[in-house]
Amino acid sequence: MISFILIVNKQSQTRFSKYSHPCTIQHQQRSDFELGLSRECIQREGHQNYIFNYHGVGIAHRRYASLYFILGFADENPFAMLELIQFCVECLEEQVDRVSELDILFNLDKVHVIMDEIILNGMLVESNRKRAAPQMT
Amino acid sequence: MSTLSIYRGSEFLASGISHDLMRFVKKVSEAKSKAEERDHIHSELEYIKSRIGLPDVSSSKVKEYLIRLIHCHMMGYNVDFGLIYAIMITQSGESIADRRVGYLASTLFIENDNELAIMLTNTLQRDLQSAKFQDRCAALVAISNIRQQEIVKAVVDLVIINTDYQKETVRKKAYIALYWQLEIDPQLQDQLLPILEKGLVDKDPSVLGAVIGIWRNLIKKTPALYEEALPAIINHLRYILGGKLHKSFDYHGTSSPWVQMHCIEILEIVQSAGLGSTSEIAQIVMDTLRAAEKGVDASFAIIYQCVRVLSKIPSHYVSEFIEEGKEPFRAVQRFVAAQNHILKYLGLRCLSLMDDEFWNEEWRDGKVISEAIAISNGDETLVDEAMHLIERIATSEVIFNIQENCLIAMSSSALQGTPFHAKLCGWYAKQIEDHCTDTDWYLELMLQVIIESGRSLPEKYVDDYCARFGSGNVFSNQL
Numbered sequence: 091m092i093s094f095i096l097i098v099n100k101q102s103q104t105r106f107s108k109y110s111h112p113c114t115i116q117h118q119q120r121s122d123f124e125l126g127l128s129r130e131c132i133q134r135e136g137h138q139n140y141i142f143n144y145h146g147v148g149i150a151h152r153r154y155a156s157l158y159f160i161l162g163f164a165d166e167n168p169f170a171m172l173e174l175i176q177f178c179v180e181c182l183e184e185q186v187d188r189v190s191e192l193d194i195l196f197n198l199d200k201v202h203v204i205m206d207e208i209i210l211n212g213m214l215v216e217s218n219r220k221r222a223a224p225q226m227t
Numbered sequence: 228m229s230t231l232s233i234y235r236g237s238e239f240l241a242s243g244i245s246h247d248l249m250r251f252v253k254k255v256s257e258a259k260s261k262a263e264e265r266d267h268i269h270s271e272l273e274y275i276k277s278r279i280g281l282p283d284v285s286s287s288k289v290k291e292y293l294i295r296l297i298h299c300h301m302m303g304y305n306v307d308f309g310l311i312y313a314i315m316i317t318q319s320g321e322s323i324a325d326r327r328v329g330y331l332a333s334t335l336f337i338e339n340d341n342e343l344a345i346m347l348t349n350t351l352q353r354d355l356q357s358a359k360f361q362d363r364c365a366a367l368v369a370i371s372n373i374r375q376q377e378i379v380k381a382v383v384d385l386v387i388i389n390t391d392y393q394k395e396t397v398r399k400k401a402y403i404a405l406y407w408q409l410e411i412d413p414q415l416q417d418q419l420l421p422i423l424e425k426g427l428v429d430k431d432p433s434v435l436g437a438v439i440g441i442w443r444n445l446i447k448k449t450p451a452l453y454e455e456a457l458p459a460i461i462n463h464l465r466y467i468l469g470g471k472l473h474k475s476f477d478y479h480g481t482s483s484p485w486v487q488m489h490c491i492e493i494l495e496i497v498q499s500a501g502l503g504s505t506s507e508i509a510q511i512v513m514d515t516l517r518a519a520e521k522g523v524d525a526s527f528a529i530i531y532q533c534v535r536v537l538s539k540i541p542s543h544y545v546s547e548f549i550e551e552g553k554e555p556f557r558a559v560q561r562f563v564a565a566q567n568h569i570l571k572y573l574g575l576r577c578l579s580l581m582d583d584e585f586w587n588e589e590w591r592d593g594k595v596i597s598e599a600i601a602i603s604n605g606d607e608t609l610v611d612e613a614m615h616l617i618e619r620i621a622t623s624e625v626i627f628n629i630q631e632n633c634l635i636a637m638s639s640s641a642l643q644g645t646p647f648h649a650k651l652c653g654w655y656a657k658q659i660e661d662h663c664t665d666t667d668w669y670l671e672l673m674l675q676v677i678i679e680s681g682r683s684l685p686e687k688y689v690d691d692y693c694a695r696f697g698s699g700n701v702f703s704n705q706l
Contacts, residue, residue: 091444103256104301104302106301107301111372111373111374111407112410117300117303117338118303120303121302121303134606134607136605137603137604137605137606137607138568138569138604138606139568139605139606139607139608139609140568140569141569141572141608142607142608165447167488167492167528167531167532169527169528169531169569169573170484170485170488170525170528170532172528172569173478173479173484173485173524173525173528174485176524177478187237187238188238190238192238192239193238193242195252195256195298196238196239196242196244196248196249196252197242197244198294198297198298198301199294199297199327199328199331200242202297202331203327203331206368206372210368210371210372210400210403211371211372211403211407213371213403213406213407213437213440213441213444214437214440214485214489215399215400215403215437215440216399216433216436216437217436217476217478217483217484217485217486218432218433218475218476218483219475219478220475221395221396221433221475224364225360225361225364225396226323226324226327226361
């Protein structure tokens, strides 16, 4: 079960967040949670530690330029989660230009729609890159 | 970044958003303090509150206001007032994009047990029967993302109908929506399980992949459900391994890796529960393993999944494979020897799953495992795994063997003074104390550890040791 997907920048600001509804982190707690988690990821990235546990949640993260993609999960193959992040980034790249921080900020609704094509409320629904494009017209 | 350069920047142009939205996003993202951000957001929320309900506001303008509200919501602010407009735009939005944002905002802003949630039901019911598949997709995505029970009951029949729709993109979302509805209301089980079974014989591999993921979760909860599902799952796994899936399902050269892993995971659950045919499971896991060894990236994750299953199978099956020359664990060697942290961690995880009897000779003396400690550079996950493995095989000789690698890590100037360093020094000192039986090297090694530990070991501990060394009472608290 994938509990959440986060994209944060180097200053630990959240640029994209998606929580599945089994995840019990309430809206009011999320800002603090995301801040703590992203700091943890940034620090561990310096030690090449991409898989770890944070407050009982499995975490996999990868850095792409100035953005950190973080996947929170329970009871999943952590190596599969790392590859899933890469897959998501490849899908985004195909549809949102370069996936820079600005691209995500200016296309927040589009990023949500694309992510919903791949992971729907924490369930992996599509792993074919061509088919993971939302057909909006 | 100046406003002018953003206007001309490709990101802005490519996104097609308005100048207002861009200015808002820029203002908020560049706020220098939490207080400044709060001020921007509050004035923005007031502005939107005063505009969004006006009669002459266009559908696309409402969509833009909602996107700004989504930004605010993401930053932790309360945007409850926006929910009603989100729901309204799902009803009356002019374009599919407008309505989709409406659904997105609705599912994000909705809290538990919100009476407004019922208002969504009408639109969902309408869209689930729309002539446009895009509307059906939008509705199914929204249903998966909502947890309100009342909505579930009102739409379940329409969702079921969508599992037969001609487009795969609709069918797979319908199955996922059904799974979530089942989770919310388990009493739907009798009605929904047969539908989910039907999903296992869907002709489209995308739909099948999604349904297999669903069955993984179902079987995890109730292993006895495997019986109806297993033939189709093994069938599909063999289909993938036979290279019969279209190339578009490849990820870095591996065909449909996550679906492969879900299949293997189901086999693991079935095997652990003592169900199914062990020999059949063992065979197909070996076949998957063989195929995965040729690949990279996601294939490594598949290998890990296979090793997990092999560790649950009675060891005589594995021994038979070894006798037949099939070497089930040969990939593990590559991982354990890797310099890359992720691969090394993968290798060590495999070692911890494997029975001792299947370990290579070179792993048993601890040196190779302790390499992980030497290269770790503060990677706690990797080092924790190495420590557990060393403790599992710890003997006086092993603890002696790993000294070079441990001392390398301890002498790293970058790690001095960190909690990680303290943990490592304390751990190795304890291992020496617990397992060493040889006075010859014990003294010298403990001294080296104390020297390299700098200030990381507690002062009293170090003083005690020095006192014991001085008095010649080396093994006073040994064994």
